[in-house]
Amino acid sequence: MSLKSCLGAAFAAVALLASPAGAQDAEKTLYFYNWTDYYPVELLAKFEKETGIKVILDGYDSNDTLLAKLQSGGASYDVIVPSDYVIPGLVKDGLLMKIDTHAMSNYAHMKDAFKNPEFDPRHEYSAPYLWGVTGLAYDSAQVPGGMLEPSWKEYFEPRPELAGKIAALDTASDEILAASLYLGIPQCTESNEDAARILALLQAQKEKLKLYSSDSTVDRMASGEVAMHHLWNGATARATAQRDTIRFLYPKEGTPMFRDNFAVPANAPHPENAKIFINWMMAPENAAAVSNAIAYANAMKSDEFLSDQWRKMDAINMPEDFASRLVATQDCNGKARELRDRIWTRLKG
Structure with missing residues (x-):
């Protein structure tokens, strides 16, 4: 590329023709x-x-x-x-x-x-x-009564009948931010006390989870393998296209965008x-x-x-009155990141 810029388009064309096929492909x-x-x-x-x-x-x-x-x-x-x-x-x-x-x-x-x-x-x-946003997807067919409250409480303190049927994302930033929103803790906290509260919540939840995974999320929800998934709205919509009993929640405590x-x-x-x-x-x-x-x-x-397909789903077309729930993800500084890493290491260790 530097030869082209130095010699101009004409010389570059000559050089390209003279170069080995492998270099041209590159x-x-x-x-x-x-x-x-x-x-x-x-x-x-x-x-x-x-x-x-x-x-x-x-x-x-x-x-x-x-x-x-x-x-x-x-x-x-x-x-x-x-x-x-x-x-x-x-x-x-x-x-x-x-x-x-x-x-x-x-x-x-x-x-x-x-x-x-x-x-x-x-x-x-x-x-x-x-x-998009990251919220909660659930299969209404697997939930007694068919409905869950639009709250992170349903995820972090799940109903007994959902224990062992919940999937978490396998990413520290997503899980810790959701926990922070539920507990009312600033997402870039530098407080050891806040970190301890977040860790305690995640540890208590861990025994009620089926798995942590950020892969194959669409298939997992569409197949009914889990009843609830901490999930992105787009993945939820694609799963809903295969299993129409899936619903999406925008948690009232804050929905990360x-x-x-x-x-x-x-x-x-x-x-x-x-x-x-x-x-x-x-x-x-x-x-x-x-x-x-x-x-x-x-x-x-x-x-x-x-496509008109996605216009009909709340997971893609968020109700206007939910706009106030959206929370932009912040770029946390070094100390806040260190706390996050320590929480995650303790949780997954």
């Missing part, structure tokens, strides 16, 4: 690191056909896994998908490349509500991918291909294709391309 490659089951692979075929760039997709299960991978320098990816609260730290640590999303042609299709986010005010380092974004690591081997992909994904029809496939809302003006 230039037409994109390494994409995304959350597991968070992108329709059939859309990659469309991208490859339209651009000639081959995509190699790898998956992870949490922001913590992504951070560990980037901080270790153990792998080189071109496009990653960090959540909103993770981005400021990545920028501060020099782990992201500036891509100036606001200068890309398809930026014009972004909804105004998603422009100038507090975590990347000018969209210099990121572009919006999908957004997430905004996931495309970004490019500082050591990306194919940054220009990454920019092509990100701009391509901001085209409304492509953004809608993702939403239609995995049931999460996107930030682009894509409504005309969206």
Whole structure:
């Protein structure tokens, strides 16, 4: 890529023709690191056909896994998908490349509500991918009376008939934030006393859980393997499409909202291909294709391309009066993170 920029397009073309086939193939490659089951692979075929760039997709299960991978320098990816609260730290640590999303042609299709986010005010380092909430999914057919209260109490202090039929997410940030909301504790607390209360709640709940897992969540709910799952709204909607007795709760104590974004690591081997992909994904029809496939809302003006299937579900179309329950995830400082890690280590140890 440096040869192209130095010698110009004409000389670059000559160099490309003269280079070995393997090197040419490398230039037409994109390494994409995304959350597991968070992108329709059939859309990659469309991208490859339209651009000639081959995509190699790898998956992870949490922001913590992504951070560990980037901080270790153990792998080189071109496009990653960090959540909103993770981005400021990545920028501060020099782990992201500036891509100036606001200068890309398809930026014009972004909804105004998603422009100038507090975590990347000018969209210099990121572009919006999908957004949603993390709440509680339950199978009304397995719940006596068919209904649960919209409260974290149903999850942390479950009814006796649900004990052993509950799945938790296997991510410290999700579980500890939910516990904090239920207990009325600030999500970035630095208090040892607060940490002790959170740990006690999680330890008491642990014996009533079936498992911790952030993978195969849709299949787990759709099959009826569990009666309740701490879960994302999009995964709940996809499970509901297979099992219509599933319901979604927006807990009244606070429902975490997430905004996931495309970004490019500082050591990306194919940054220009990454920019092509990100701009391509901001085209409304492509953004809608993702939403239609995995049931999460996107930030682009894509409504005309969206399926009616998801418009009928509360898990996707949140009732307006629940808006006050939404809580943005905060980027906690070092001490708060250390407390979180200690809680999780004690809990899972």
